Amino acid sequence: MFEQFAPGVFFPIDSPIHRLRSRTKLLALGWLVGYTTAANQLGRPVAYAALVALALLAAALSRVGAGQLWRRMRWLALLTLIGTIPGVLLLGVEGDPLVSLGPIVVTYEAIWLAARLAVSFLALYLLALLLTLTTAPVALIEGLTMLLKPLRWLRLPVDAFALMALIALRFIPTLAAELELLVKAQLARGADFTHGSLAQRRDSLAALVVPAYTGALRRAAELASALDARGFRADTPPTRLYERPLARADYVCLVLVVGISLAALLV
Secondary structure, three states: OOOHOOOOOOOOOOOOHHOHHHHHHHHHHHHHHHHHHHHHOHHHHHHHHHHHHHHHHHHHHHOOOHHHHHHHHHHHHHHHHHHHHHHHHOOOOOOOEEEEEOOOEEEEEHHHHHHHHHHHHOOOOOOHHHHOOOOOOHHHHHHHHOHHHHHHHHOOOOOOOOHHHHHHHHHHHHHHHHHHHHHHHHHHHHHOOOOOOHHHHHHHHHHHHHHHHHHHHHHHHHHHHHHHHHOOOOOOOOOOOOOHHHHHHHHHHHHHHHHHHHHHHOO
16 A cells, blocks of 8 residues: 555656656646746636646656556545545635535635645646656656756855755655555554544654654665665766757647647636
8 A cells, every 4th residue: 555655656658748847847746836826816716727638748758657547646646535525614705605504605706716735736746756657767857957057156065965855765666665565564563543432543653653763763774775885976077868858749738738728727
């Protein structure tokens, strides 16, 4: 179950999205985050339709598969749906009443606001998921380092920040798999995480905290020793393995994303 939420998994297949530079995908995602903020201010249906269309187009071109994407989104989609229900019931949005439940009045505007937020959140999560599924972690960090290159003028440790981001992203699936093994080991020893009182469930979950932290600290120590043994220095810019100059497909992708989103906002 835990690996279904892990965003650090990379699918090494050949697809148009895989062949794009990581800088292109990062810039497109950053643009769409700003676009979603503007769309929420305007509240036009065509703006959300364009966002969903771009997300579905990227998913189709990635060739990852609808099953793989749905496995990593279904629980989040369910939680988002459950989370919008209190918002619809409790948000004091003025408008035409749809249903009245005593002091609680559900309006069309409240439902529209909750639907907008849910669609925006799930679409952006799908795009971020596609970013990690179609980009090798090293390539992703290389692209992020190149985009943050101007911050070196301010003497900020861009390379050290990129290394920390790479390690965090790379070890999310590893730690998720280790937590899965810990849960199975506790179940084999008679632990029960689904039955009993809240205090009993809390005690069962507390038994996972110590071994999980111990495993994370052990892996951190091993990684630090490996970096020292290889002569790593944070003040030396690393060499690039994946990132190359932008190709024609990268420019076409950026123009397509910016053009569709601007057209949707201006319609």
